[in-house]
Amino acid sequence: MDVVTRLQLHNIKPSVQRIAIMQYLMDHHTHPTADEIYTALSPSIPTLSKTTVYNTLKLLSEHGAAQTLTIDERNTCYDANTAAHGHFLCKRCGKIYDLSTAEAPVQSQFMEGHNVHEIHYYYKGICKHCLEEERLYITKNN
Amino acid sequence: MDVVTRLQLHNIKPSVQRIAIMQYLMDHHTHPTADEIYTALSPSIPTLSKTTVYNTLKLLSEHGAAQTLTIDERNTCYDANTAAHGHFLCKRCGKIYDLSTAEAPVQSQFMEGHNVHEIHYYYKGICKHCLEEERLYITKNN
DNA sequence: GTACGTGCAAAGAATTTGCAGATAA
DNA sequence: TTATCTGCAAATTCTTTGCACGTAC
Numbered sequence: 001m002d003v004v005t006r007l008q009l010h011n012i013k014p015s016v017q018r019i020a021i022m023q024y025l026m027d028h029h030t031h032p033t034a035d036e037i038y039t040a041l042s043p044s045i046p047t048l049s050k051t052t053v054y055n056t057l058k059l060l061s062e063h064g065a066a067q068t069l070t071i072d073e074r075n076t077c078y079d080a081n082t083a084a085h086g087h088f089l090c091k092r093c094g095k096i097y098d099l100s101t102a103e104a105p106v107q108s109q110f111m112e113g114h115n116v117h118e119i120h121y122y123y124k125g126i127c128k129h130c131l132e133e134e135r136l137y138i139t140k141n142n
Numbered sequence: 143m144d145v146v147t148r149l150q151l152h153n154i155k156p157s158v159q160r161i162a163i164m165q166y167l168m169d170h171h172t173h174p175t176a177d178e179i180y181t182a183l184s185p186s187i188p189t190l191s192k193t194t195v196y197n198t199l200k201l202l203s204e205h206g207a208a209q210t211l212t213i214d215e216r217n218t219c220y221d222a223n224t225a226a227h228g229h230f231l232c233k234r235c236g237k238i239y240d241l242s243t244a245e246a247p248v249q250s251q252f253m254e255g256h257n258v259h260e261i262h263y264y265y266k267g268i269c270k271h272c273l274e275e276e277r278l279y280i281t282k283n284n
Numbered sequence: 285g286t287a288c289g290t291g292c293a294a295a296g297a298a299t300t301t302g303c304a305g306a307t308a309a
Numbered sequence: 310t311t312a313t314c315t316g317c318a319a320a321t322t323c324t325t326t327g328c329a330c331g332t333a334c
Contacts, residue, residue: 049290071212114268217297
């Protein structure tokens with residue numbers, strides 16, 4: 001879908017900054033932080049301020065155009081994929097991976113009497129790439 | 143289980159402060175923040191410092207004697223229940239509720255090639271008590 | 285021209301770090 | 310004694326706020 005259309009569908013006026021940030025999220029499925037987005041876009045939009053990145057990410061999240069991830073204790077991350085899907089955080093390299101929805105717990109609007117709006121689930125451990133590196137290291141040194 | 147025993151089982155030396163903090167977590171299933179624990183224990187241990195609370199919570203978490211919750215974007219919360227169980231955060235009152243393990247997604251040590259150490263899943267919405275209050279309010283005003 | 289959007293600088297909040305004194309095996 | 314633990318103060322990091330200027334319709 002077109003970026004501008006997507007913003008409009010969520011009742012967000014498409015400014016240059018908002019388009020750039022939404023576009024970045026749609027292009028990069030790396031679950032970036034506000035700072036990463038700012039650093040990436042700063043060269044092409046020199047006047048961009050971090051405040052605007054924070055404002056825009058909050059706006060996108062509130063209007064359902066992006067998802068806020070609170071996996072990492074340090075930073076809040078953002079994801080253009082707003083469908084309920086799991087995440088895996090590697091404790092070694094810090095990368096966040098998407099997990100297929102197959103792993104999702106059963107969804108329901110009500111749970112033990114509470115009205116559920118958002119579903120988040122994630123796992124932490126060592127990712128397959130770090131496991132592979134470790135395996136190579138062990139092989140090499142034995 | 144006894145607090146001291148629990149600490150020792152996780153290879154943590156039981157100091158006065160550590161016992162008090164572990165005890166607090168075991169007694170209060172309110173998923174407190176470092177600050178809440180500090181405020182609660184400060185009167186009985188006047189020399190207690192926030193640094194020690196932070197240090198201890200980190201230690202408990204690293205040694206598997208407590209679980210770190212990153213549901214709330216603002217503060218890190220802690221839970222003495224280290225078994226995989228879900229949480230529900232009420233967006234209105236801010237309370238965190240435990241969910242029965244029945245709602246848990248299927249567990250496995252490996253997932254899409256990644257080695258899973260921790261499983262976290264949580265939901266956000268309006269809790270049953272806030273729903274009830276809202277219902278009473280509507281009834282009263284119509 | 286009026287409402288909205290942007291960005292600087294400052295404030296705020298949560299957590300960490302450096303270090304010196306206290307404590308315990 | 311010797312390593313570990315504690316706690317104050319300062320630093321750090323992430324995020325929000327206040328406010329004035331710009332921009333768009």
